[in-house]
Amino acid sequence: MRRMSRIWHLLNLPCSKISELVSLSLDRELPFAERLAVKSHLLYCKACRRFRSQLLSLRSALAQLSSDVTGAELSNIPRLTPQARDRIKRALRDADAPGD
Amino acid sequence: MGDEGTLDPEGWVDRHGDVMFRYALRWLRSSEIAEELVQESFLEALRARNTYQGRSSERTWLVGILRHKLLDHDRRSSRERRCDEREISSDDVLERCFERRGRWKVTPARWRENPTSDLERREFWMALTQCLRVLPPGLSDAFLLRELDGLESDIICENLQISPANLWQRLHRSRMLLRECLERLGFGEGTSLPRKGQPCAGCRGSGTS
Numbered sequence: 001m002r003r004m005s006r007i008w009h010l011l012n013l014p015c016s017k018i019s020e021l022v023s024l025s026l027d028r029e030l031p032f033a034e035r036l037a038v039k040s041h042l043l044y045c046k047a048c049r050r051f052r053s054q055l056l057s058l059r060s061a062l063a064q065l066s067s068d069v070t071g072a073e074l075s076n077i078p079r080l081t082p083q084a085r086d087r088i089k090r091a092l093r094d095a096d097a098p099g100d
Numbered sequence: 101m102g103d104e105g106t107l108d109p110e111g112w113v114d115r116h117g118d119v120m121f122r123y124a125l126r127w128l129r130s131s132e133i134a135e136e137l138v139q140e141s142f143l144e145a146l147r148a149r150n151t152y153q154g155r156s157s158e159r160t161w162l163v164g165i166l167r168h169k170l171l172d173h174d175r176r177s178s179r180e181r182r183c184d185e186r187e188i189s190s191d192d193v194l195e196r197c198f199e200r201r202g203r204w205k206v207t208p209a210r211w212r213e214n215p216t217s218d219l220e221r222r223e224f225w226m227a228l229t230q231c232l233r234v235l236p237p238g239l240s241d242a243f244l245l246r247e248l249d250g251l252e253s254d255i256i257c258e259n260l261q262i263s264p265a266n267l268w269q270r271l272h273r274s275r276m277l278l279r280e281c282l283e284r285l286g287f288g289e290g291t292s293l294p295r296k297g298q299p300c301a302g303c304r305g306s307g308t309s
């Protein structure tokens with residue numbers, strides 16, 4: 001009985017809770033019952049399906065940000081300076097040189 | 101060996117140098133020491149490259165080495181890192197988005213696929229960058245370590261000194277704020293272009309549209 005009531009509860013979660021679970025599912029695997037709750041909710045809820053798709057678009061955009069020259073220029077996100085990059089590469093070359 | 105890149109130490113710098121630098125910078129808040137420890141980590145990885153089994157990704161392996169360097173640095177400098185479990189205010193984004201019974205107040209818009217032309221890309225990046233600035237620092241640190249740098253939760257929690265539950269809460273709020281901001285900038289139905297002239301200040305505290 002308690003199990004049935006838990007399943008009923010999970011199948012009736014509001015969008016606010018489902019959105020949390022959708023977000024969480026991007027960071028770790030959800031337990032089976034919560035996965036089921038999300039899947040069944042998404043079947044009938046267009047708003048949460050759109051939300052999920054927005055999060056996936058955001059993830060894919062962010063993954064490109066650091067490799068996209070324009071994105072990197074505009075975003076002002078901290079990066080190694082070209083001088084530091086060259087210095088590190090030189091140090092690696094020196095350390096990897098035969099005889100070291 | 102699980103990854104051919106492991107045989108190419110200079111390639112490590114191109115592929116993972118920025119991620120490692122940002123990780124160290126968030127830990128230390130000093131770019132000089134961060135650069136120094138990133139260099140030491142790459143040299144350590146070079147010495148240990150034959151022991152890399154490919155069980156974890158190349159990035160996870162390298163960040164793991166950097167993490168040890170950072171912990172050593174903390175020990176040497178007797179620096180004590182404090183847990184930071186405070187809730188970061190995110191301007192009640194959840195209240196703005198949901199009714200009391202938990203339904204969306206406004207259905208999220210359908211965004212078009214990623215912009216393809218140079219102009220579209222530039223405008224998209226400008227909008228995204230503008231929206232990233234809306235995030236409070238405690239949220240943006242967590243969000244960028246996860247989504248920009250692709251680091252796993254446990255590594256981020258250690259860097260920010262927060263629990264997994266706190267991290268997931270920060271990530272969720274960041275995503276809610278960003279999607280809200282992008283929609284207000286015009287990422288609505290059928291367009292990926294932000295509308296010009298709309299300040300991002302409108303993303304915050306003005307209720308839902």
